[in-house]
Amino acid sequence: MLIKLKSLPPFQTLPTTAMRLAGGAYCLIFALLLWRYGKRGVLVMLPSLLAALITVEVLGLLGQTLHFIHGFALLLILGMGVDYAIFLAESPANEDPTTMLALTLSALTTLLSFGLLSSSSQTVLQSIDLTTLIGIAVTLWLSPIARYGRHRRMSS
Numbered sequence: 001m002l003i004k005l006k007s008l009p010p011f012q013t014l015p016t017t018a019m020r021l022a023g024g025a026y027c028l029i030f031a032l033l034l035w036r037y038g039k040r041g042v043l044v045m046l047p048s049l050l051a052a053l054i055t056v057e058v059l060g061l062l063g064q065t066l067h068f069i070h071g072f073a074l075l076l077i078l079g080m081g082v083d084y085a086i087f088l089a090e091s092p093a094n095e096d097p098t099t100m101l102a103l104t105l106s107a108l109t110t111l112l113s114f115g116l117l118s119s120s121s122q123t124v125l126q127s128i129d130l131t132t133l134i135g136i137a138v139t140l141w142l143s144p145i146a147r148y149g150r151h152r153r154m155s156s
Contacts, residue, residue, distance in 0.1 A: 029048075044086060044089050044146045046145050047146065048080075050138070051077055051135045052077055055138065062130075064130070069124050084139060084143040088143055088144060088146045089147065096147065110136050115129065
């Protein structure tokens with residue numbers, strides 16, 4: 001599906017610039033994860049990347065026109081998603097339930113905070129809400145992917 005980018009005439013290049021910057025941030029974070037985790041960096045990056053792609057696709061299916069603010073919300077999804085995945089990748093195997101509980105509570109408070117923006121009459125705030133709502137929910141759902149391939153170390 002082709003997603004439309006829309007902006008006011010003086011800011012015509014702003015949506016594409018924001019999306020390019022978001023794409024560049026994803027590439028930079030991916031390179032850092034590969035440096036830190038080696039091949040496992042793909043598994044750590046995958047939840048955020050898939051969440052961003054699914055978010056953009058769902059927005060397109062809902063008939064949303066992408067604005068520059070969506071690009072910045074995708075950066076938020078990147079940060080939260082990589083954070084969730086790193087916590088799972090670094091936690092000892094015997095602490096997985098505790099780590100997942102902490103991540104779930106964190107995601108729920110984020111979703112509730114941004115969910116309040118949906119009651120705003122401002123379109124920009126509603127755009128941030130919808131984008132982060134979809135992205136953070138998908139990121140939380142996909143973040144256990146980062147657990148695969150880790151060493152089975154036990155905490156002391």
